[in-house]
Amino acid sequence: MSVVKEKELQVAALKNGTAIDHIPSEQLFKVVSLLEVEKITTPVTIGYNLDSKKMGKKGILKIADKFFEEDEINRISLIAPCVKLNIIRNYQVVEKKLVSLPDELLGLVKCNNPKCITNNEPMKTRFKVIDKETVTLQCHYCEMKTKKEDIVLL
Amino acid sequence: MKKDSFVSIADCSKESIVRIIQKTEFFEQNPNQKLLEGMICASLFFEPSTRTRLSFETAVNRLRGRVIGFSDAATTSSSKGETLKDTIKMVSNYADVIIMRHYLEGAARYASEITDIPIINAGDGANQHPSQTMLDMYSIFKTQRKLEDLTITMAGDLKYGRTVHSLLTGMSHFNPTFHLVAPEELKLPDIYKQFLDKQAIRYFEHTDFSPEVINESDILYMTRVQRERFTDLMEYEKVKNVYVLNNKMLDASKDNLRILHPLPRVNEIAYDVDDNPKAYYFEQAKNGVFARQAIICEVLGIN
Numbered sequence: 246m247s248v249v250k251e252k253e254l255q256v257a258a259l260k261n262g263t264a265i266d267h268i269p270s271e272q273l274f275k276v277v278s279l280l281e282v283e284k285i286t287t288p289v290t291i292g293y294n295l296d297s298k299k300m301g302k303k304g305i306l307k308i309a310d311k312f313f314e315e316d317e318i319n320r321i322s323l324i325a326p327c328v329k330l331n332i333i334r335n336y337q338v339v340e341k342k343l344v345s346l347p348d349e350l351l352g353l354v355k356c357n358n359p360k361c362i363t364n365n366e367p368m369k370t371r372f373k374v375i376d377k378e379t380v381t382l383q384c385h386y387c388e389m390k391t392k393k394e395d396i397v398l399l
Numbered sequence: 400m401k402k403d404s405f406v407s408i409a410d411c412s413k414e415s416i417v418r419i420i421q422k423t424e425f426f427e428q429n430p431n432q433k434l435l436e437g438m439i440c441a442s443l444f445f446e447p448s449t450r451t452r453l454s455f456e457t458a459v460n461r462l463r464g465r466v467i468g469f470s471d472a473a474t475t476s477s478s479k480g481e482t483l484k485d486t487i488k489m490v491s492n493y494a495d496v497i498i499m500r501h502y503l504e505g506a507a508r509y510a511s512e513i514t515d516i517p518i519i520n521a522g523d524g525a526n527q528h529p530s531q532t533m534l535d536m537y538s539i540f541k542t543q544r545k546l547e548d549l550t551i552t553m554a555g556d557l558k559y560g561r562t563v564h565s566l567l568t569g570m571s572h573f574n575p576t577f578h579l580v581a582p583e584e585l586k587l588p589d590i591y592k593q594f595l596d597k598q599a600i601r602y603f604e605h606t607d608f609s610p611e612v613i614n615e616s617d618i619l620y621m622t623r624v625q626r627e628r629f630t631d632l633m634e635y636e637k638v639k640n641v642y643v644l645n646n647k648m649l650d651a652s653k654d655n656l657r658i659l660h661p662l663p664r665v666n667e668i669a670y671d672v673d674d675n676p677k678a679y680y681f682e683q684a685k686n687g688v689f690a691r692q693a694i695i696c697e698v699l700g701i702n
Contacts, residue, residue, distance in 0.1 A: 360524050362505035366482055386505025387526055388407070390590055 255305075256292040262309040264331040264338075265321075270294050272324045273304030275398065279320050279353075280306075280313070287311060319347045323354070323380070323396060346377045354382060355397040361387035370399065404511035404518040405698050408529040408565045413572040415697070416536065420546075422693035423537045423686070426461075430689065434701050435464030441494035442468035443486070444521070445477060446502040450662070450684075451521050451530070455498050458691035467494060484513050491516050496699060517698035525561055531661055532565040534690035538683040539570075539618055542657040546573040550615055554580040554608055554642045555622035555667055557587040562661045563622055564591055571595070577602040578612045582641045584634065585624065608642045614651050619644070621660045621667050621680075645669040649677060659683050 268276050273293055282289055285308060292305035312332060321328060322344040332340040352369035363370045363386055371385035380393035405411075411419075426432070440459045444452050447470060456466050467490075469475050477486055483506060490497060491514040499507055500521040507520035507527070522528040540546050551570065557563050557579055567577065567587075577595070579587050579602055586604065595602050605612055613619060621644055629635040643666060644658070660668060660680040672678050696702070 358504060360502070360504050362483070362501075362503045362509045362523075365503050366484060366509065368484070368509065384505065386508050387503075387524070388505070 255295045256290050256307060258336060259290075259307045259309060259333045260336055261334050262287070262307065262311050263313060264333055265306040265308075266303070266329045266331065267297070267300060268304035268306065268325050268328055269300065270302040270304050273306075275324050276304070276306065276321050276328075279324070279398070280317070282306070282308070285311060316347060318342070319344055320350075320353060322346045323350070324398070326380075346374050346380065348374055349385075350374065350382065353399060354391070355399050356384045356387060356389065357391055357395055357397065358384065358387050358389045361389065363387075403698050403700065404507075404520075405529060405694055406507045406511055406518060406520045407527045408532045408569045411529070411569070416533075416569060416572065417546075419533055419690070419693045419697050420537050420540050422696060423533070423689045424541075426689040426692040427686070430461050430692070431463075432461070432692075433463045434696060435459060435462035435699075438464045438495045438699075439493060440464050440466050440695070441490045441497045441499075442466050442470075443490065443497060443499040444468065444470045445472040445475075445483075445506070446500055446522075447471050448500050448522060451500060451528075454687040455519075455521060455530075455691050455695075457688045458695060461688065462692055462695065464695075468498075483510065487514050487518075496695065498695075519694060519698060525559065527565060528561055529565060530687070530691055530694055531562050532569045533694060534683065534687040535562065535566050535620070535659060535661070536569050537686050537690050538657075538659055538679060541686070542679055543617055543655060546570070548574050549617045550576045550578070551618045551620060552578040552580060552612055552616040553620045553622070554644070556585045556624045557581040557622070558585040559625060560622040563587070563620070566620065567591055567595065571598050571600055575600060578605060578616065579603065580605045580608050580612060580642060582606060582638050584638055608644075608648075610648060610651060613648055613656075614653065616656055617653065619652075619656060619658045621658060621664070623660075623663065623665055623667055640666065643667055643669060644672060646671040646675055649675060652677065 287309040290307040294302045297303035328344050330342040331338045350372045354372050356363045356370055372382040375381050375383045382391045442456055459466050487510045496517050498519045498521050501523050504524035504526040506523045507518055511518040520527055520529055553563050624639045626635055656677050657679040658677055662684055
């Protein structure tokens with residue numbers, strides 16, 4: 246097997262759309278579900294367990310003709326904070342973005358307090374991100390704080 | 400009319416706290432006012448709390464308002480599975496203000512988001528009980544004639560005691576010094592210590608309820624170790640009698656020291672303290688009606 250062959254793209258190139266790279270393999274399908282990829286009607290390539298020099302194994306998502314809004318994409322920052330976004334137009338990367346944690350998370354995280362109103366009423370949860378560095382959240386309703394390792398997604 | 404719910408003491412600015420305290424003082428001197436004439440106040444107690452309910456309903460009655468409501472959710476549609484949202488929406492059609500007590504944490508905040516009439520939180524689970532905080536702060540103001548620069552000792556259950564957490568938050572505007580006396584198991588949670596650090600408020604933690612701490616204090620805030628907050632009853636038995644205040648311990652205390660307690664007490668204050676002029680807990684409870692009159696007027700924008 247030649248060296249050239251090794252360098253071949255692991256996933257087909259995208260003409261127009263968004264390529265999300267460096268997704269930790271174990272988080273890939275969570276990212277897929279958070280971005281509601283199943284509702285997208287344009288072609289989507291999902292790469293799983295691809296070789297990565299930096300990460301060992303990684304996941305990639307390439308979504309044709311889709312350009313995410315900031316708050317849409319920031320949802321994934323909770324589980325995959327180092328993800329890189331490439332905006333592609335005519336096979337060229339025209340913009341690179343890093344995801345960042347928003348100030349508030351709506352309907353995304355479960356409150357771990359069983360006596361919280363959000364676990365007892367048909368309603369959306371709401372969290373304030375009170376520390377972006379350590380990823381500490383506070384429930385807007387019961388005011389209980391949740392540390393990164395205790396975060397449970399809905 | 401301005402609509403402004405009263406859900407958490409953390410939402411209250413220094414100005415609004417001072418304004419409510421001034422109003423409370425006014426109602427103590429003039430309790431019977433026709434300020435709520437023609438108005439209906441809903442008193443929704445999804446969890447029974449006789450003391451708080453009677454205090455709020457007395458406040459409404461002294462202001463000549465009318466009260467509708469219930470004192471136990473067992474008799475309402477919520478026992479049939481009606482959501483809180485539906486109950487609040489329905490009652491909002493009838494009343495000018497809702498006073499609510501709920502066993503779930505965050506219930507009052509949620510209610511305030513689904514209705515246009517003001518919500519007064521009369522306790523949401525273990526979370527907030529801001530009208531208690533206002534009467535505590537009024538009691539401090541009344542006995543010390545100021546709120547600024549006081550040394551406040553809190554003893555007992557600092558972990559689960561929501562009155563402690565709210566009082567820390569409320570007093571944080573007034574440059575206090577706190578002594579926090581609690582057993583290891585019931586120490587103030589880290590998040591409140593971080594809050595105090597952030598506000599640059601001086602606090603000292605003690606496990607020993609020593610005369611030195613008492614003698615430095617302007618206010619001694621005693622709390623009950625609440626049985627219902629424990630999942631492990633063995634743990635409760637171990638800590639329930641740790642800090643008991645008796646009259647002898649007050650011998651060298653400051654003249655202006657006053658002892659507060661949110662009540663009910665069990666045995667954390669010995670009965671021989673009751674006759675000491677520094678015991679203030681019964682008068683403190685009486686201030687509850689005036690503070691609640693002030694809160695109702697504040698949320699309804701009545702001056």
